[in-house]
Amino acid sequence: MYKIAVLGTGYVGLTAGVGLASFGSKVLCLDIDKEKIEKLKKGISPIYEADMEELLNKNIDEKRIEFSTDISEGVKWADIIFLAVGTPPKEDGSADLSYIEEAAKEIGKNLNGYKVVVTKSTVPVGTNKKLKKIIMDNDPDNHEFDIVSNPEFLREGSAIHDFFHPDRVVIGTESGRPIEAIKKIYRPLYLNETPFVFTDLETAETIKYASNCFLAMKITFINELARFCDASGANVQTIAKALGMDGRISPKFLHPGPGYGGSCFPKDTKALAYTARKFDTPLKLIETTVKSNEEQKHYAAKKILKMLGNAKNKRVGLLGLSFKPETDDMRDSSAIVIIEDLLRAGVEEIKAFDPQAMENAKKIFKDKITYCTDEYEVAKDVDILALVTEWNQFRNLDLQKIKSLMKGNAFCDLRNIYKPDEVKEAGFIYEGVGIR
Template identity: 50%
Template sequence: MRIAMIGTGYVGLVSGACFADFGHQVTCVDKDESKIAALHRGEIPIFEPGLDALVAANVKAKRLDFTTDLKQPVAEADAVFIAVGTPSRRGDGHADLTYVYAAAREIAASLTGFTVVVTKSTVPVGTGDEVERIIRETNPSADVVVASNPEFLREGAAIRDFKWPDRIVVGTSDERGRKVMGDIYRPLSLNQAPMMYTERRTAELIKYAANAFLATKITFINEVADLAEKVGADVQEVARGIGLDNRIGAKFLHAGPGFGGSCFPKDTRALIKIAQDYDTQLRIVESVLAVNDNRKRAMARKVAHAVGGNLRGKTVAVLGLTFKPETDDMREAPSIPLVTGLLDMGARVRAHDPVGIEQAKKELPEIAYYEDPYECATGADAIVLVTEWVQYRAMDLDRLKQVMASPVVVDLRNVYRPEEMAAHGFVYESVGRPPVKG
């Protein structure tokens, strides 16, 4: 199959490279000339484990190419995927569909023969209807089916998620469209990936509902963690105790500083706005978003409490800046409100992250950055572990204590065991577990 992928962001580049690896002929299109030039040089604009090798292998095999001009790739394509950004619209939280609709107009002008146009971007319910209207208005003679095929990729594990998915959701009632989509994903049949065919609007809502539910699980266990701290319980054992129930499941029950990233905050806001547009209230989702926002701001107060209540003039070392490990994505990362809060309280902040420093500098230009975590911790009155990178899971605690001005660790990801930290002489606070003093 010949595929045109419009957009070389996270979703577009990962999807395009994986489709090419299935054996399809894929051309990724982007208006950003510098990004396309970098891709031609083999430079990957995002950090995703294994993506550089996957792109290189398929470029070498001549199954994957990049261009700024969509005309020829769209004209030759069996399927055109729209994988452009849908950020929160400034001011009201709605998904900004400017790029989606602009792509639809350009695609329409270049269509030849039967083509399936697929929205891969996360879009509000009814977007496919508008994309179809735009295409038919721009090119009335186009032989086209507009389908929805939402992505469910986790940053840091995107290639595995694409090749071994829990499900593949395809929203179209057109048999020709279903056949093309089935042919595109046929290589996954060996992995027994279930194909779920549904109506287009249902597919669009599945994506938002899935992300909102996962965000709800995270927020639920975070609130239970607050209670656990008050009553002297261990939230990790609570999470295991409820997660062993198959009706609940263990995933997304890890207490921490709140969810961030490119999907959950944006998609929960957008889902609330969709509901309001249809005169429906999603009170649980509204609460999830409010609780999560408040939690991220409260983490700085947790650090202040650990050092005795006053951060003015204190040096705080922040370990981990990206919203999760194995990515350089800083979008709505919990580290941003944390660092801002620490600075507002008068602290001097220094930070380390294995891959996210360059992205972090754009969001947090006023702090000091270090390439080594021990150097970052040197002279610090407290360490805050924000992102659970594997590099932080087995640090030399004796060395860490030796270089710090004061042995205070606030572990917002519960990476370490309280008894271990006490044995090494640390004042240790985590999330949903009683504090310990060495």
């Protein structure tokens, strides 16, 4: 049985830790955030993810997972060290590698025998080789180790499911030596015939960015088309449906909305565009995707303001604040830009509710908006109701009740989850994104 230390116990590190423990390894999740580690020791997940807490407690009870802030002891104890710390965006769009470089230093200082270092964090091409050098420079005794790039493709909101059912596992190495250990820790997936892609470090690093950028570009394509439909009168829903019927295109990621957000697409598109410029091979499609997605967030706010007519003395109700359903993550959520634009335009009040993201929202907006306890409290006395995140509980609203609670009758469906006629029949003025 391998002893695995995971450095960085966020969305990715915690999911990997819990997943690898479920596969039978002994796991020690490490983090510099004491509060997070204290919660985890008590079996409380610091993030909202389906099935996370249950699986976490099962592995704690069965003594396969532990939590600590003692990075040096953790590194010494482990055979395999996963790097899952954040790589957030810097002002210029490049990935901030300071956390991962710091973690690599700690690994170097504490090497005490052969170990495999596996990078799960999303890092630009060439980073794993840099990390290898940092580890070597910090290890005066020149212990042997191998570095592996194993990018993560999980989706927040279904992280646990995705860990156990990945479309593929990408493994980048410099030599064959660490592959045996990787195959063993992922044995259940290997036996399950999950496709494994074995390649070099640079290719593995780039596969991750290529995947996210392609998906971001696909969303942006349909969002631009939705704007065109708003202007021309065509129906983007029908267009997306027909497009998706083409097997070469597929229906996934063809849902118009207020722009993509979250901790990955925005930063990974910017980081790949930045890296490509450094290599003097600008990726123009990606650069345009970044710009167009920003525009889409403002476009969503403009749509709400246009429906309101005049912002003065108007109250806006927002349903959903997280960047997508089934997560409490608000990083780069479109709701942030929408709220800022609405406040700048001078609306009287913004009332909002999200099933999971209220705590995070309070940290961002403080007393600038009114926090409600459910969708019907949001509707009370507002001039317009805008659906920002498509949580399941917003899919079947009692429209008559909403209408009777509201002051106005405008319904802005930024996720196109309602049939326009159904909403209009309930007495609303309806606008979706690319449909009316």
